[in-house]
Amino acid sequence: MIEVEGLSKAYGSTLAIKDVTFAVEPGEILGFLGPNGAGKTTTMRILTGYLPATAGTARVAGKDVHAESMAVRQRIGYLPETPPLYPEMTVESFLHFVARIKGVSAGDRTAKVTSAIVRCNLEEKRKVMIRKLSKGFRQRVGIAQAIVHNPPVIVLDEPTVGLDPKQIIDVRNLIKSLAGEHTIILSTHILPEVSMTCDRITIINQGEIIATDSPEHLVERLTGKGGYWVEVAGDTDNALAVLRSVPGVLQVEMRAADGLADGHSRFQVTTEADDVGSAIAAQVVEQGLGLFELSRHRASLEDVFINLTMQETARETGETVPAAAPAAVPETAPAAEQTEPADPTDTTKEELL
Amino acid sequence: MKTFIGNLLAIYRRELQSYFNSPFAYVIAVVFWLISGLFLIVLLLSPQGIIAQVSASDQLGLGQTYDVPYEFLKLYLGLLGSLSMFVLPMLSMGLYAEERKQGTLELLATSPLTNWVVALGKLLGVVTFYSAMLVPLMGLELIAFSASDPAFPLSLFLLGHGGLLLLGASTLALGMFISSLSDSTVLAAVMTFGVVLLLWVVDAIATALPGPFGQSIGHLSLLTHFTDFTEGIFDTSGLILFLSYIVLGLYLTAQSIDTLRFQRS
Structure with missing residues (x-):
């Protein structure tokens, strides 16, 4: 459904991403995992046609994102890092507007807007001005605008950032419910998120893909x-x-x-x-x-992530890194929200969560 | 073509909706009406007003004849034009700066819309709002003209206001381009005001410059061409100039959004 080949993007002389290649199968949820500034947003912006790539090709639903930009834009739903909302519109009128500019025909619009509202649990806020909504609801409206035209591909850039734990669970369930029908790419720097929602994970660091695999395989591979x-x-x-x-x-x-x-x-x-x-x-x-x-001690995804990104950094700086994960913590199972007091040396992981 | 119109209408309606739902736009409109209403009263009815002056000169028997409605329209439109120069940058400042700040530009840029449609829809929206601001004033003027004998020709009235609308649309188009350059609305307003002021008085600068260069610069003046309209002179060169400013504003906006996407870090 999504094929990315040798994608590079330079801002001036700095390369934001280099030679990124991956593919997403129809109906799959791919987690795009990486530290801040790794190039996640850049990759997503190229996929959605917001930014042109410096080199390489990306195809969404068989169409080139640059050459057939309009066709791709119609087939993609995109939630940027900050949900793009007009504060002075009501939820319903905003979704109508988005449906319209995404090319949903007039007859279908009401049905599609209603279905997006229902899926994102926004019925009670239908007639409320967006500026009066809380952060969690805004995020849901953001997701609703990404799915309102029922696109085959959905790109979500950090969909759970800044939400409280209950809202995070709601949003994750919503995303999971979208899989199957839709192909989803989800970026995050929060590890439990990918292990819980995604079928496959692509780890990106400093603009380069370092691994793509299922969460289980990644853990196995490392340990x-x-x-x-x-x-x-x-x-x-x-x-x-x-x-x-x-x-x-x-x-x-x-x-x-x-x-x-x-x-x-x-x-x-x-x-x-x-x-x-x-x-x-x-x-x-x-x-x-x-x-x-x-x-x-089972290596968790945190360990894999830290290990892989550290190895990558070390390879560049010419240092060696001990094979064992520096942030290993006793664990019975990869817990979802790790609230137990972590090892005092484990500051890296604290930041990541 | 059908989707073009559909998209244009969608952008236009959303833009208009945002004006009619924003307290800021109402404040601007109210202040505009207040000041222009004051101008109207001062110009017509005050002791220094045009009616008082004409009757005074009549009493003195100077024998000069005045076309009072014509003089009034010319002066009043001139005042409205100057007032608009302050008000229009405030209307145009948010057109793109706000979209950039809210992140909604990313939504528009990743939707199947061309930059042109977005720019044109936005411009039509803000021009509509500006026209809505002028309508009550036109009503007031018509009431004043209804007392005129012989009746004041409607064509002059429409031509003058058409000129005002063209002046407004050109200013807004340039303001829209400036608004697309940054995500700060204040910066956009200040810069637009500066550019408009410069174009307003460029004929004064041009007279100081010798030769054909000065002459050609003088033609760019908004004020000269606007004054023609208010005096009831329909000059196609004025029309073309205003339309050129509008097209230029649209073109630059579309280009600037494109460039933005290339440079965005």
């Missing part, structure tokens, strides 16, 4: 090995030796001990396989060390 967090009481050197002696353990590293009781220490254990936990427990107990915590 072939298993890992555990272990908190024990007793002599640190002894504990290190004990942990290292467990068969199947590849590497043991001591981690920040802040907030731990006296005499306790915390280790990150990297193992060959994913099932060494019982052996570790048995060994620790056998050697008379107190076992306080043993949890399996």
Whole structure:
């Protein structure tokens, strides 16, 4: 449905994106993930025909975004970073206006506007001036204007930014309900968002695509090995030796001990396989060390993201980065809204959330 | 062609709607009406007014004859023209600057619309609003003219106001272009005012310049051509000049939006 090949965009002498290539299948939700300034918005603006590309081609529904710009614009719904709304219009009249300029025929307009209003849960605000709406409702009107002409392709630039958690969930559900019928590209720098809503993820950093895959595959790809967090009481050197002696353990590293009781220490254990936990427990107990915590560490999307973007940056600056994710946190499952107090060293991740 | 008209109407109606729903536009209209109403009364009825002066000269028996309605129309339109020079930049300043600020330009630019349609629709919208501001004043003038004997020719009245409307449309078209250059409405208003002022008095500058260069610059003056209209002289060169300003404004706007998309960072 969307094919992007070798797309580059230069602003003056700086390259905002370089050689971006990806494709989106019909009915799929693609998450466009990257830190701020990575080139997400630029890519989306090229796709929607707002900006011309410096090099490369992009096709939406088989039409070139530059050569057949008008045809593409008709087939695309776009929510920019700030929802484009006229504050002095009512929700309904605004949607009528958008339907009209998107080329919806007069007979269809009322039905399509009503259906967009219903889908975005805006019935009660139908006759309200947009300037009187709260941020959450404005965002919904923004989504409504992107879907009002029922376009095959929807491009959403940071659709949940600045919303409260309840609204975020509403918007995510709305986006998920649009999949299937519509092909969606969604950009974000919020990680749980992509893992929850998207079928596939494209990670972009400094204008270059570094990975495109399903969330599960990305995690797998990065962490072939298993890992555990272990908190024990007793002599640190002894504990290190004990942990290292467990068969199947590849590497043991001591981690920040802040907030731990006296005499306790915390280790990150990297193992060959994913099932060494019982052996570790048995060994620790056998050697008379107190076992306080043993949890399996699964790399989350955060780890993948940070790792990939760090590697990329490092490759450019010529530094090396430790293979293990610097922001690894014990986790039972990739939680949606991670509210647990994070590791004190984990500031990068805090910012990302 | 059908979609062109449809799109044009959509932009036009939205633009108009935004004027009629915005308190700011009402404030401008009210101030405009207040001042121009005051002009009307002062010009007609005050002790220094045109009627008082004519009757005074009659009493003195100077023997001069005045065409009072004609003199009044000329003076009044001149005043309205000067007043419009202040008011029009405030009407045009938001045309694109506001769209840029709100981010709605991105909606328009990613919709199947050409820049021309958007610019033309917007210009028609704001010109309609300006005309709506003139209508009550025309009513007042007609009431005054109804007392005239012999009856005042309607053609002169229409020609004069047509000139005012053309002057307004040219100013608004240039103002629209300036508005498309930045996302600050205040900046747009100030710059438009500067440009209009310059075009208003360019004939004064031109007389100071010798030779054909000065002459040709003088033709660009808005004031000279507008004065022709108010005096009841229909000159096609004036009409062409005003239309050229309008087309130029539209063209520059469409180009500037295009350039904006190329440069946008």
